[in-house]
Amino acid sequence: MMRGIWDRETVALLLLAALMPLALAWLWYGGVEAAGRLALTLLVSGLWHLIFMLARAQPPSFAGALTALAVAMLAPEDLGIFRLVMGISFGTVMGELVFGGWGRNVVNPATITLAFLGFGFPAAPWPDFVLPVAWAAIPAAGLGILLGVISGRIIAGALLAALLAWAIPGGAWPASLEKVLPVAWIGLVLLVCDPVASAATRPGRWGNGLLYGALIALFATGWDGGAPVQITVSAALLASLAAPILDEAAIALWRARRHRALARKTEDTSWLT
Amino acid sequence: MLSQLMQAGLSPNVRSAPLTGGEPVEHWTEEAAVVPQHREHLRVDMVVREGEAVAGGAPVARLRDHPEIALVAPMPGRVAKVHLGPGRQLHEIVLFRDAGGDMRRHDTEAAGAGDGSALRALLQDSGLWRQFRARPFGRMPAPDAKPAAILVMAADSRPLAPDPLAMLEARGEDLMWGLAALGHLTEGPVYLCQRSGPALAGPGAVEGRLRLLRSGPRHPQGLAGHQLHHHHPASVAAPVWDIHAEDVADLGTLLETGLRPALRTVSVTGPALSEARLLRCQDGAHLAGLCHGLTVPGPHDLVSGSALDGHRAVWLAPRDRQLSVMTHHHGAPRGHWFRNALSRAARPVPLIPTAALEQALGGALPAVALLRALSAGDDETLAKLGGLTLLEEDLALADYVTGAEPRLSALLRGALDRIAAEEGA
Known part of the structure; x- marks a missing residue:
């Protein structure tokens, strides 16, 4: 009879609210140029949502603003308007809208945009972040966990991977990894923690975070000349692509454990299917 | 880990005047009806005609496919109206109450002595069989079906549901009788689910087959489906039944005295009420009669069941123990x-x-x-x-x-x- 208000748009708005500390810190340090980039990505993303609303009757979503924010923050610099517009169009359309909109997509559209731009225009320099922006991602993650729209398990998994990378070489991060960590942290909150494109089971989420952290460590130490943002985007893309199989494994594990536990409890397995 | 499991769930907030504690008030409505569950299809043969007088608990109709299962009058009275659909599908059988009428007495000697088939016959004839629900599919079980387990729910986490522990306070003996009888229906375990507090039954009950389950305070922990999911999942080959603990206590009383208690505890709550109440009323009670004089002015909807999972109805549905009175909204605004x-x-x-x-x-x-x-x-x-x-x-x-x-x-x-x-x- 009664119904709540936690539909897709509410979740998108909450996620947007949670990311506000990060976005505002970035705008504060980026100035007019950052604001201009954000305006452009918002415009293009909004335009594609409008086109799909008119052509395919898909309701537009505030999730477009999430994509726009991530792309504006992480996209390579000095691309020129045309290339940036092309990249975000590709990511929004092929990553999200052709699947039927946010909630039905497989990979975060911002990750797709950034990977597309990274592979398509390898000469363009990647952006750099001042440290306070990475600090601002901490309240963003906290707010997201508190509101229930970001999974604490993914973040815990990634932090665990970072801890392992610190402990195994003997209490210090390798210098190349230390340089990547602030950007990897921003990428974790912006790209990997997207509730739709990440794993949806509890063990799967731990695995998702661990895998992301492990990939960051691998790329940082083994990829000569990789920029921090480039490493982050590649790790986020691979971690996101692995999310379904992590979920599948978690469910298979859950079924096997439950089968065993229930069989032990009832000592009669005839009812098990 | 365990405490985390106990805390899982949510506490949805349904606006209502508070349920004051204390004893529930006995409240017979002048009209009551025999109705099917929501979306249940019952094909029946009538036993009585319109205008005939019936005793409380006497059969008014029997199932066409299983004539041993009776639908009984919830109170002594007169059959006012029989409403059957095509194929003699039951819509409602309305009765007017006769305050002086008597209640039907059952012969419980064989069933009380532990005869399984006599117990089944007693349950089916007294109408208590309808209080069982078989999973999978959620239907009334077939008369000869054998469950792999039975779950007795003495917990209910639905918002504003009446507390089953309070209903069972002075009925410990009846509950034990009922639980022991359930043991004759299944060879598997009998689960009893309750909130924290002193255990309602010891581990030795039901020939040592009783298992006590503890549910947490939040919804949906006090629902049979979630308890069974953790402890005994149902499958087509091995169905599991569930029943409310008050009905099991009623079964105990029936076995002891031969009389099936006619009243059950129902909470009357909701945003369109000036005052919430805990009542004891008959099966199929007239919902408007239950909240008469309690509603605030303006249109409202009567929902049999909780505000989350109930259905708009005129009569109290067979397994429900809640009446939610909701403010009526004239459909959704039309919008662009x-x-x-x-x-x-x-x-x-x-x-x-x-x-x-x-x-x-x-x-x-x-x-x-x-x-x-x-x-x-x-x-x-x-x-x-x-x-x-x-x-x-x-x-x-x-x-x-x-x-x-x-x-x-x-x-x-x-x-x-x-x-x-x-x-x-």
């Missing part, structure tokens, strides 16, 4: 045609995995995988993930949390109907 077309084109609306969604399914099952299988119509995955143990009421909280369209509980009902047709059940 373009907006309406857009929202309709996007159905089923995508589900975003959030912490709230996970908690709405009790935090333990792979909630998102289950709901995705449901909205994709993937019955096989649904069954693998334990969907056969669930019923509509178990997904009502997820519906409330997500505002899903179409409703997840309706999707589950569709999937269960498809599986039932496939299995020939």
